Amino acid sequence: MNWLVDFFGDPAHWSGPYGIPVRLLEHLEFSALALFLATLVAVPLGLLIGHTGRGHLVVVVSANLARAIPTLGVLVLFVLLLGTASIWPVIIPLVLLAVPPILVNTFEGIRGVDPELRDAAYGMGLRGGQVLGQVLVPVALPLILLGLRLSAIQVVATTTVAAYTGLGGLGRFVIDGFATQDYASVFGGSVLIVLFALVVQVGFTLVQRVTVSPGVSRRLKVRDSGATSR
Amino acid sequence: MGDGPPSLWEWIARNWDTGRAGSIRDLLSDHLLMSLVPIVAGLALALPLGLACIRWRWLYQPTAAVFNVLYALPSLPLFMLLISVTGLSPVTVIIPLIFYAMAVLIPAVVDGIRAVPEHVRQSAVAMGFTPLRRLVQVELPIAAPVVIAGLRVVAVSSISLVSVGALIGQGGLGMLFTRAYQNPFLPPVVVGIGLIVLLALVADGLLVLAQRLLTPWERARRAT
Amino acid sequence: MITFDAVTKRYPDGTVAVDRLGLEARTGEITVLVGPSGCGKTTSLRMINRMIDPSEGRILLDGAPVDTVDPPVLRRGIGYVIQQAGLFPHRKVVDNVATVPYLLGWNRKRARGRAMELLERVGLDPAMGERYPFQLSGGQQQRVGVARALAADPPVLLMDEPFSAVDPVVRTNLQDELIRLQAELNKTIVFVTHDIDEAIKLGDRVAVLRVGGKLAQVADPKTLLTEPADDFVREFLGRDRGIRRLQFVSTGGLRLRTDLTVREGADGRGDEPWLLALTAEGRAAGWLARGRPGELGPAGTFRHGRDSMRAALDAALLSPSGHAVAVDEQDKVVGVATRQALDEALTEAVHG
Numbered sequence: 001m002n003w004l005v006d007f008f009g010d011p012a013h014w015s016g017p018y019g020i021p022v023r024l025l026e027h028l029e030f031s032a033l034a035l036f037l038a039t040l041v042a043v044p045l046g047l048l049i050g051h052t053g054r055g056h057l058v059v060v061v062s063a064n065l066a067r068a069i070p071t072l073g074v075l076v077l078f079v080l081l082l083g084t085a086s087i088w089p090v091i092i093p094l095v096l097l098a099v100p101p102i103l104v105n106t107f108e109g110i111r112g113v114d115p116e117l118r119d120a121a122y123g124m125g126l127r128g129g130q131v132l133g134q135v136l137v138p139v140a141l142p143l144i145l146l147g148l149r150l151s152a153i154q155v156v157a158t159t160t161v162a163a164y165t166g167l168g169g170l171g172r173f174v175i176d177g178f179a180t181q182d183y184a185s186v187f188g189g190s191v192l193i194v195l196f197a198l199v200v201q202v203g204f205t206l207v208q209r210v211t212v213s214p215g216v217s218r219r220l221k222v223r224d225s226g227a228t229s230r
Numbered sequence: 231m232g233d234g235p236p237s238l239w240e241w242i243a244r245n246w247d248t249g250r251a252g253s254i255r256d257l258l259s260d261h262l263l264m265s266l267v268p269i270v271a272g273l274a275l276a277l278p279l280g281l282a283c284i285r286w287r288w289l290y291q292p293t294a295a296v297f298n299v300l301y302a303l304p305s306l307p308l309f310m311l312l313i314s315v316t317g318l319s320p321v322t323v324i325i326p327l328i329f330y331a332m333a334v335l336i337p338a339v340v341d342g343i344r345a346v347p348e349h350v351r352q353s354a355v356a357m358g359f360t361p362l363r364r365l366v367q368v369e370l371p372i373a374a375p376v377v378i379a380g381l382r383v384v385a386v387s388s389i390s391l392v393s394v395g396a397l398i399g400q401g402g403l404g405m406l407f408t409r410a411y412q413n414p415f416l417p418p419v420v421v422g423i424g425l426i427v428l429l430a431l432v433a434d435g436l437l438v439l440a441q442r443l444l445t446p447w448e449r450a451r452r453a454t
Numbered sequence: 455m456i457t458f459d460a461v462t463k464r465y466p467d468g469t470v471a472v473d474r475l476g477l478e479a480r481t482g483e484i485t486v487l488v489g490p491s492g493c494g495k496t497t498s499l500r501m502i503n504r505m506i507d508p509s510e511g512r513i514l515l516d517g518a519p520v521d522t523v524d525p526p527v528l529r530r531g532i533g534y535v536i537q538q539a540g541l542f543p544h545r546k547v548v549d550n551v552a553t554v555p556y557l558l559g560w561n562r563k564r565a566r567g568r569a570m571e572l573l574e575r576v577g578l579d580p581a582m583g584e585r586y587p588f589q590l591s592g593g594q595q596q597r598v599g600v601a602r603a604l605a606a607d608p609p610v611l612l613m614d615e616p617f618s619a620v621d622p623v624v625r626t627n628l629q630d631e632l633i634r635l636q637a638e639l640n641k642t643i644v645f646v647t648h649d650i651d652e653a654i655k656l657g658d659r660v661a662v663l664r665v666g667g668k669l670a671q672v673a674d675p676k677t678l679l680t681e682p683a684d685d686f687v688r689e690f691l692g693r694d695r696g697i698r699r700l701q702f703v704s705t706g707g708l709r710l711r712t713d714l715t716v717r718e719g720a721d722g723r724g725d726e727p728w729l730l731a732l733t734a735e736g737r738a739a740g741w742l743a744r745g746r747p748g749e750l751g752p753a754g755t756f757r758h759g760r761d762s763m764r765a766a767l768d769a770a771l772l773s774p775s776g777h778a779v780a781v782d783e784q785d786k787v788v789g790v791a792t793r794q795a796l797d798e799a800l801t802e803a804v805h806g
Contacts, residue, residue, distance in 0.1 A: 067386045068430035070393040073423040076407045080416055120540025123505060123612075124554050124602070125530035138544040157304030161394055165411065174310055175397065187314070190307030201302040213544035215586030 007188025018172075020192065026168035027196060031155045034091055038098035038151060043144070046106025050140075051132055059107045066100035071158045079165045090167045094158050098151045105147025109140030141212050149204040156197050170196060241417040252405065258425060260320070261402025265389040265429075267324050272331025272384055273377075279332070280339025281365070290340060301333035305394050313398065323395035330391070331384045338380030342373030375448060378441045385433040390426055403429075455481045456502060456610065456644065461511035463497050463667070471497040472667035474511070479659075481516075481609075482640040486657035488647055489690070494667030495646045499612050502644060503532045515610070530554055533603030533611040533641075537619050539595040541587040547573070547598050548583030554606040565605075572601040577631055593624035600632070604639070611643045618647065629655055650691055654679070654698065662687050676702040700764035703803045705756060708766065708796070710780050710789025716742065728775035736786040741775045755779040758788050763799060770796055 007013060013020055049055045074093045082089035113136050121131045137144070163171025173189025176182075208217075236244065247255045283290035308326040316322045346369050354368045393404025401408070406422035409415075442449060456479040463472040472494040479485035487495040500506045501513055504525040513520050520528055541550050551569035552560075560568070570580045576597040587595055596616060603611055617625045629652065636643065647653055653660045654675040661672040664686050671683035679699040682688040688695075718731045718739045731739040731750060740750025754772030756765040758780035769778035770793065778791040791799075 064386070064434070065427075067383065068390055068427045068434075070390045070404060070407070070423060070426045072393050072396060072401075072404055073407045073419055073426065076411045077416075077419045077423065080410065080414055080419060114538075114540075116536060116538050116540045117542065119505070120534070120536055121542075123503060123529060123534035123536065123540075125526040125528070125557055127526045130557075135542055135544075139542075141544075153302045153304075157306070160304045160306050161397070164397060164408075171306065174306060178310070178398065183314075186310050190310040193307040194303055194311075197303050198299065201299065213586070215542075215546070215588060216544045218586075218588055 003184035003187045004191075006184035013188075023168060023170050023172055024192070024196070027156075027159055027170045027193075030087070030091065030094065030159045030162070030167065030169055031152070031200075034094035034098050034155045034159070035148070035152055037091075037095045038102055038155075039148065041095075042099045042102035042147075042151075043106055046103045046144075046147075047110060047132060047137070049103075050107045050110025051128075051136065053111070056107065056111070059103055063100045063104040066097060069097070071097060072161055072164070075158070075162050075165050084166050087167060090162045090165055094155055094162065097158055098155045101150040101154060102144075102147040105143045105150070106140070109143030109147075110136050112143070113139050138213060139216055142208065142216065145204065145208050145212070149201070152200050152204065153197065156193075156200055160193055235415075236417070238417045238420060242421060254403075254406075254421065254425075257403045257405055258429075261389070261392055261404075261426070261429065264320050264323055264392045264395065264400070264402050265327070265385075265433075268327035268331050268388045269381065269385050271324075271328050272335055272388075273381065275328065276332045276335035276339055280336045280343070283336065283340050284343055294337060297329070297333035297336060300329045305330075305391055306397060309395060309398050318399055320395075320400050322398065323392060323400050327388050327391055331388060334384050335377070335380050338377050339373065342376030343369050345376060346372045371445065374444050375441060378437055378444070382434050382437045385437060386430045389430045389433060393422070393426060455479065455514075455516055456485075456642065457514040457517075458498070459512045459514060461498070461501065461508045461513060463494065463501065463506065464509040470667055472501070472508070475667065475669055477661055477669060477672060479642060479644050481642045483658035484636060484643040484645055484656055486645045486647060486653040486660045487663060488650055488653040488657075488660060489663035489670075490665060491648060492665045493663035495648075495663050496614055497667070498663075499614055499644055499646045502610075502612055503529045503534060505529075530557055530606065531608050531610070533606075533608045535596075535599045535603045535611070535613045535616045537615045539587075539599035539616075541595055541598055541602070543587055545586075546583065547585050547587065547590070550587065550598060551583070551602045551605050553602060554608075558606055568605060569601070572604055573598070575604075576601045576635070591624075592620045593628060596620060596624075596628060597631070600635075604641075609642055611641045613643060613645045615646055615648070617652070618649070625652075632656060654701070662690060697764060697767075700767060700800075700803065701762045703763035703799070704759065705761055705763055705766045705780070705791075705799075706759040707802070708758070708763075708780070708791045708799050710758070710791055710795070712789045714777070714790045714792075715787060728777065730775075730777075730779060730787065730790060732787055738779050738781065738785075738787050741773055741777075743774070751775070753779045755781045755785070755787075757781060757783065763796075763803060766791055767796060767800075 016022070046059070049059055071093070074097070075090060078089045078093050082092075110132075117135060117139065118131060121135045126134060159167070159169050160171035160174070163169055163175045170189055170193045173185045173192065177185030177189060242254065245254050247253050279293065283293055303326075305326050309322055312322045312325055316325065350368065350372070351364070354364045359368065392402045393407060395401035396404030396408045399405075403422045403425050406418040410418035410422075458475045458477040461472055461475045462470065464470050475494075475498060477485075477498075487498055489495050497506055501508050502515075502520065504520055504523075507521065515528075541547075542553070545553075548566055548569045549556075551572055552565035555565035555568055556562075566583075570583055573580050573583055578594060578597050578601070582590065582594070587598070590598065596619075599616065603613075617628045620628065633656065645653075645656060657675055659672060659674055660678055662670045662678070664670045670690075671678065671687045673681075676699060678687070679691065679695050679702075682691055682695075714726060714728070714730055715732050716729045718733055720731075725744075727744050729742045729744075730753060731742050733739050738753040738755055740753050742750065751774035752772060754769030756769045756778055760783075766778045766780075770776055770791070773779070776793045778796065779787055780789045780791055782788050
């Protein structure tokens, strides 16, 4: 476990343009940016397709295809085609790969809402937008959040790989360290990435706890009622 | 032909089988092996673990939680951390992929078998099936569609994930990506992506076919 | 009043769900639409609040055509109860009930107050308001569904097979509760069911529809049982029409004898073959046969004036004497309806 001390114990790793804080913030920035842009595209599209029921084939095909496409290949392809003058040649594939999980799960969540519920909502006089916002989205929220979580996992991993094409972030410790046979940096960076991914995972679990109604997640116990006739 | 850069097809023809290590054919067979092992091993491990989770219900929650966390970890740092144990070998890439596969397949096995209707299970018991026969002849066939759906996800994502291994020199067709980046040149990338997607589609198609053969009643049901 | 004026619903594939339906659902009454599946009863109901729009004809709500009103606005003024209650799983029961008041812009306190009041009204403990729907039984959920439909006090209530997904005991409870509520509220209710017994129990008027969406007959339940318009209605009504019709004949006119009772423990006297033994409180203890002192046979009872002739006849058949025992609200015996008296009343019911 010497490398742990070598890596984390070296004050040079904690400051400067190539230090841990900067790399961490970079990783956070790129991941968050990609996830945000993907959400901006995928959630409205998923809601629309789920609500209207039109275009679901596009969703299913895109999801299957996205899983098959090798991330490293796409990253290299974009960099070779667009150069490395800005971060966008790398961010664009990150976004593209982050869209399908959100899209599919949002779509499935909305489509899976009990039709009776939709019927009751319209029957009481909710308008289309109200039905979507007040009934369908809260009921589909667990699946929508699952999509966001899967997408976040994907983005954190792809951001790591993207360090190979020169993007900043925690992946640089691993990639650069591997190239220079600085194994302290490789292992230290790996540990940081693993911790980062765990924090993201925990964060999403907490968001789910807070935002999903206990009536949907059924987190409360079913209490027997003695109070009324059954 | 001329002296300009070679066409895509020319490049393929030249590099398909060079007789040296690193030819496209070599990489393809490496890739096939490195993705096939996690799929098969993942299933072989997920089946007994899933069955155990059904037999001992308390086991499922912690097992699912552990694999859920493993699934969230990016592959590259896992490869790197494993290097100290398994060195720069295909095994280093294969092990994390097995864990990912199990993370998908254990819930599939559990959900699939739990989906067997209680009256079917009961009537199998009543007819005198032993637990093992009941599992093999009744429960597993009924669970097959759900398990195969999980296998399709595993197969496609394993095939594409192997390529990340190229960053530690063990990536099958992924090696084409690093080669193309170090020596800026498009054809290897295009070929790599194309072959990996093709491989994934073929694997997916084979699994769909397997499901048709294994569960003929599902098709009969859809036809009516 | 809700008026169907020659309403037809034809789907693009040519199937006719409702065929030139002409019908009135009177204000303050329960009008039941009943018929086999495919008779267009639910389609007809859903055209009232414009969940479906008719292909031809008009539907009027108190004289005004419903198609001139924006559907959401129209629906907020019409209560709607469906089979599985359709409660919103992510909202507490009280907020479910307050859905329409919220939509109408009531403030939270007033809407919740109203919701609590309604929960009590439909027979639920207001403490249940803080639960989520999945924590309630099916019957309780259905009650919440009714409370939700009533929340904004709409004059009209549409009920689409609301009780068909609960078990028979709960269903009977819910039906009784609806009758009690309606006595207090006097809503104009249109109720869809495939169960003819439910229709006869609940309906002030019952419209029988046949497959293809044609109205077969509309009448009050008694008339329906007495004079079915055709073979279809007769068959749909099923067996025992005669007996079931007695549900609508009052026992108020039954001639009662008061000279057939004796205190429990006393000996039978006179030449009556059967005497009714009474407890000290004046309740029926059982029938005494002449010559067999000490042996009590079971006594069938009915509430005089409140129960129907069907109940009286049932009581008579349960007693070894063949006489029915009339009791008051406190179960005290007020007299005995002999076979002869029942016979007279039945004769009158048949001719009158």
